Amino acid sequence: MTAVLSIFKKEFRIFLRYPSWFISALIWPIIFPFGYLFTVKALSGTDAQSLEIFSNFSGTADYVGFILIGTTMWMLMNTMLWSFGTSLRTEQIRGTLESNWLCPVPKITLLLGYSLWQIFSSFVYLLISIIEFKLIYNFRFIGSPLLSLLIIILSLPSIYGIGFIFASLVMWQKEANSMVFLVRGIMSLFCGITYPLAVLPNWMKSISNIIPLTHSISALRSVISAGATIGDIKSQIYYLIFSGIVLMILGFLAFNLTxxxxxxxxxxxHY
Known part of the structure; x- marks a missing residue:
């Protein structure tokens, strides 16, 4: 824990040294869903027929909340891939990985420290996003905020299990950009970030149901936009728990192998 907290403290101090990084946390929640929302408005036309069709597919007429939830969860995954997933590679480029590796602590603590910092920064980003969504997009919470928080917490093991695997592969292959583009592209295509999964062909639905982020987004939309209870989303809750355990085990195995x-x-x- 001393090593984990030391890495958290180090990342926090670096963040304070470059406070302009905080500006991105204020800007991205506004501009990222902006393009999707106005594209929807442009394509849907002036009558209400498109909204009715969307409601039949998605189970809600609140297309703004639908897109905001999807893009926010995708942004958390994207941030995790870029920062946490490339954390060991960043240490290599800085020339500090070898010296840290020589410390008499389990090497996995390097990633655990980064994950602790990333979880902290992710919840700060979520808080900022909710405030800005309310002020700018009139975002509404119909369901339980506590149940929504539970879904996000249960989503973390699977997200960071993927992060552990990703960070290990990046350290091995010494290249991150193409891998980030591939993984986040798959997530945006199969997880229903901006559209209902009902419009996908069956073979794509089968793939999307395997990805934990799909269940996180679906459960959050059900709770926030439709007021679903924990009994209504219990299958998604079970899947998030199961996938979180499996992916964390795979993440630890990938790190040890690397x-x-x-x-x-x-x-x-090596550079």
């Missing part, structure tokens, strides 16, 4: 690989090849500090 640690062994770079140790054998002597490539830990």
């Amino acid at each position: 640690q062994k690989k770079v140790k054998e090849s002597g490539s830990l500090g």
